[in-house]
Amino acid sequence: MTPAPIQWPAVKALAAAAALLCGAAAPAQGLPPLKVGLMLPATGTYAALGTAIENGFRLHVAEQGGKLGGREITFFKVDDESDPAKATDNVNKLIKRDGVDVVVGSVHSGVALAMARAVKASRTLLIVPNAGADAVTGPMCAPNIFRSSFSNWQPGYAMGQVMAAKGHKKAIAITWKYAAGEEMVRGFREAFEKAGGQVVKELTLPFPNVEFQALLTEIAAARPDAVFSFFAGGGAVKFVKDYAAAGLKKGIPLYGTGFLTDGTLEAQGADAEGVLTTLHYADALDTPRDQAFRLAYAKAYKLQPDVYAVQGYDAAQMLGAGLAAVKGDLNHRDDLIKAIESARIDSPRGAFTLSASHNPVQDIYLRQVVGRENKAVGVASKALADPGRGCRM
Numbered sequence: 562m563t564p565a566p567i568q569w570p571a572v573k574a575l576a577a578a579a580a581l582l583c584g585a586a587a588p589a590q591g592l593p594p595l596k597v598g599l600m601l602p603a604t605g606t607y608a609a610l611g612t613a614i615e616n617g618f619r620l621h622v623a624e625q626g627g628k629l630g631g632r633e634i635t636f637f638k639v640d641d642e643s644d645p646a647k648a649t650d651n652v653n654k655l656i657k658r659d660g661v662d663v664v665v666g667s668v669h670s671g672v673a674l675a676m677a678r679a680v681k682a683s684r685t686l687l688i689v690p691n692a693g694a695d696a697v698t699g700p701m702c703a704p705n706i707f708r709s710s711f712s713n714w715q716p717g718y719a720m721g722q723v724m725a726a727k728g729h730k731k732a733i734a735i736t737w738k739y740a741a742g743e744e745m746v747r748g749f750r751e752a753f754e755k756a757g758g759q760v761v762k763e764l765t766l767p768f769p770n771v772e773f774q775a776l777l778t779e780i781a782a783a784r785p786d787a788v789f790s791f792f793a794g795g796g797a798v799k800f801v802k803d804y805a806a807a808g809l810k811k812g813i814p815l816y817g818t819g820f821l822t823d824g825t826l827e828a829q830g831a832d833a834e835g836v837l838t839t840l841h842y843a844d845a846l847d848t849p850r851d852q853a854f855r856l857a858y859a860k861a862y863k864l865q866p867d868v869y870a871v872q873g874y875d876a877a878q879m880l881g882a883g884l885a886a887v888k889g890d891l892n893h894r895d896d897l898i899k900a901i902e903s904a905r906i907d908s909p910r911g912a913f914t915l916s917a918s919h920n921p922v923q924d925i926y927l928r929q930v931v932g933r934e935n936k937a938v939g940v941a942s943k944a945l946a947d948p949g950r951g952c953r954m
């Protein structure tokens with residue numbers, strides 16, 4: 562995957578134009594800029610995902626005249642490298658060294674778990690713009706922790722229903738061995754086995770390894786009806802290409818959560834054609850809201866948006882909804898939290914609300930790769946809410 566060029570001048574120009582249009586109304590007058598800490602991967606297999614999230618977040622801020630809830634924004638950034646071992650130190654750079662008001666991050670579930678632990682202690686507001694770790698809106702849920710993306714359970718569960726409905730009986734699951742893959746497979750297994758299917762084998766390799774050959778040989782020998790998979794970013798590009806190159810694609814259909822083919826299609830080319838996935842976003846949704854977003858994103862960054870861009874954009878929308886309710890003043894913390902909890906976020910994916918544990922309640926689309934698009938072919942699961950198991954707010 563080619564890393565996305567960052568075109569901040571274009572976003573700045575948009576911000577200036579929006580500021581002119583919005584006039585000088587400044588409900589947050591007298592308050593210093595709000596410090597937003599972005600903790601995202603800038604290197605490694607998830608680097609492009611981090612860029613898309615940041616692009617999306619900045620696009621919404623720019624559309625609001627460079628402000629959220631009337632308050633100017635200053636950004637602080639840390640490259641977390643998708644490394645859970647460094648995550649506590651990294652998030653504390655933002656919380657303790659930079660004194661940020663809000664942390665936005667991250668992509669990797671293991672990193673997000675460490676971040677959730679840190680903000681529980683510091684009580685800093687956290688908005689997770691990707692990482693699906695179930696515990697973040699489960700046992701670790703807290704008033705100051707929100708997610709603009711999904712729980713790992715959600716797209717996995719939806720795919721379990723889809724594959725069972727297609728008549729598949731025996732499936733093999735293959736993924737990286739860490740929270741995201743394990744939890745997506747768990748969600749998949751829950752729905753697939755409830756509907757009479759059976760997960761005959763779970764194959765894993767350590768994150769972010771991409772030596773798939775031995776595992777593909779195992780799949781070929783076991784001859785399941787179908788394969789369910791989670792990979793993302795650079796790893797997903799290689800997996801889809803290797804699956805096709807191993808000659809498996811025709812005989813054993815490949816399915817996955819939508820990360821398998823999101824933001825990756827240019828690099829995967831024909832090897833991804835026809836693959837069915839489940840996700841809370843799709844290309845060509847054909848709604849005015851999504852079209853406007855995609856146009857603005859493409860104009861600002863000379864790139865097509867993907868699910869990660871949408872999640873970043875919506876993280877900014879959620880923060881904006883909270884700040885607007887308190888005129889930018891974070892001292893009214895309870896009111897800010899209540900406003901986010903009750904917000905209806907007008908997302909490019911379709912409007913969503915938040916569950917009691919602060920995770921989006923959202924439609925999960927069934928998508929099929931057609932050319933360079935993840936085309937929505939239906940809704941796999943309508944208004945799917947994560948069960949929020951273990952959350953006591």
Ligand code: PHB
Nearest residue numbers: 669670692693741793820
């Ligand atoms: C995760 O680690 O939670 C994760 C990472 C990349 C994705 C989705 C989930 O695309």
